[in-house]
Amino acid sequence: MMNPKIISGFCFGLLVAVTLCGSVATQSAAQEQKAAVKLFYVYSDKGAANSNFFIPSGWMGDYADLTLDNGWSDDVYAGDTCIKISYSNRASSGARWAGIYWQNPANNWGSKENAGVDLRGVSRLTFWARGERGGERIEEFKMGGISGPYPDSDTAGIGPVVLTPEWKQYSIDLRGKDLSHIIGGFAWSANLDGNPKGCTFYLDEIRYE
Incomplete structure (x- = not known):
């Protein structure tokens, strides 16, 4: 007959081993999830998985003066397509400014519960941009900042930015930001004071790193 102390010790050791294995598995899954979010695209190519x-979906200001083509294929930075945005100088709603938010899900101005994306683990938002002619002034490129009952957990941005006709990469520093609930993944705004004749510009490779 086996000694009860030996049986007790064996059971305790088995319990510790199972607990440690479970802990390691949980930590491994968390690390894999964190690693997976280190490269998160807002836009790479039209229709890309x-x-x-x-x-x-978040068109603002004189939104009727805007056009957006997310499948523009001429002079892209990378891949097959880029985004072309044109902003006319009509001031159709009298706002004299316009902009667009990329939202999750579409048309979410902070009113939708259990929405948004947890982007903890990234440290910056990068994108490539160029102007049609050069000199186009974008007042702000940003992420976050949407309010409402279920708002963005933080916000960050850069600007004003004067674009060149050549592709150039821009970066928004996200270190120290609360990225646990992001519904406004990317946004830009411009006005007629900086673009009296309107402007056309291009975006590509918008991603969190």
Whole structure:
């Protein structure tokens, strides 16, 4: 007959082993999830499986003066397509400014519960941009900042930015930001004071790193 102390010790050791294995598995899953979010696309190519997690649905200001083509294929930075945005100088609603938010889900101005994306683990938002002619002034490129009952957990941005006709990469520092609930994944705004004749510009490779 086996000694009860030996049986007790064996059972305790088995319990510790199972607990440790479970802990290691949980930590491993968390690390894999964190590693997976280190490259998160807002836009790479039209219809790409690894992008379009945010939708350009939040049109603001003189929104009727805007056009957006997310499948523009002429002089792209990378891949097959880029985004072309044109902003006319009509001031159709009298706002004299316009902009677009990329939202999750579409048309979410902070009113939708259990929405948004947890982007903890990234440290910056990068994108490539160029102007049609050069000199186009974008007042702000940003992420976050949407309020409402279920708002963005934080916000960050850069600007004003004067674009060149050549592709150039821009970066928004996200270190120290609360990225646990992001519904406004990317946004830009411009006005007629900086663009009296309106402007056309292009965006590509918008991603969190």
